[in-house]
Amino acid sequence: MTSFYDGSLMLKLATDKPAAERLWARRGRSEMDTDALHSIISTPVFDGDFIYGVDSYGELRCLDANTGDRIWENLTATPKARWSTIHFVRHQDRYWMLNERGELLIGKLSPKGFEEISRAKLLEPTKDQLPQRNGVCWSHPAYANRRVYARNDQEILCVDLAQK
Numbered sequence: 386m387t388s389f390y391d392g393s394l395m396l397k398l399a400t401d402k403p404a405a406e407r408l409w410a411r412r413g414r415s416e417m418d419t420d421a422l423h424s425i426i427s428t429p430v431f432d433g434d435f436i437y438g439v440d441s442y443g444e445l446r447c448l449d450a451n452t453g454d455r456i457w458e459n460l461t462a463t464p465k466a467r468w469s470t471i472h473f474v475r476h477q478d479r480y481w482m483l484n485e486r487g488e489l490l491i492g493k494l495s496p497k498g499f500e501e502i503s504r505a506k507l508l509e510p511t512k513d514q515l516p517q518r519n520g521v522c523w524s525h526p527a528y529a530n531r532r533v534y535a536r537n538d539q540e541i542l543c544v545d546l547a548q549k
Contacts, residue, residue, distance in 0.1 A: 389425035389441050389468075390416050393453055411453040416441045421453045426470040426523055430480070430494075437480075437494045443469025445499055459499040462490060472525040483535060486510055487522040489544075511538040 413419030429438025
């Protein structure tokens with residue numbers, strides 16, 4: 386679990402009864418000074434022994450799922466700004482990520498780091514939301530039949546992702 390102000394918490398759920406064991410909890414000194422993952426909008430992804438997510442100010446991070454320790458941080462996938470976010474969907478060995486600037490990124494996430502494969506602008510951020518940041522796109526996209534469906538507060542679009 387992760388929360389903007391309260392940090393990260395890993396629980397192990399019992400399989401035979403409604404119970405949970407606390408494995409670790411991490412909390413920074415503030416939402417600006419964090420050591421684990423303080424997400425607010427997007428849901429982190431769990432991949433083997435690692436967790437990938439966006440921290441409170443747009444830092445794409447990898448955590449060790451066993452300890453909560455930060456393995457790396459990347460500042461290229463989304464802008465560094467309060468509540469900055471990315472929505473993740475895994476497909477085979479890659480992740481499809483729509484960031485708040487309306488950009489669709491395809492990349493690889495591993496304990497070694499973030500490897501960007503491609504990036505394309507799909508939507509303009511909605512300016513009515515957070516105009517001081519030139520707007521945001523905070524809606525999670527949908528994927529079906531080799532297409533992505535994405536929206537802001539003014540339009541919805543469908544983009545064909547099939548290789549020709």
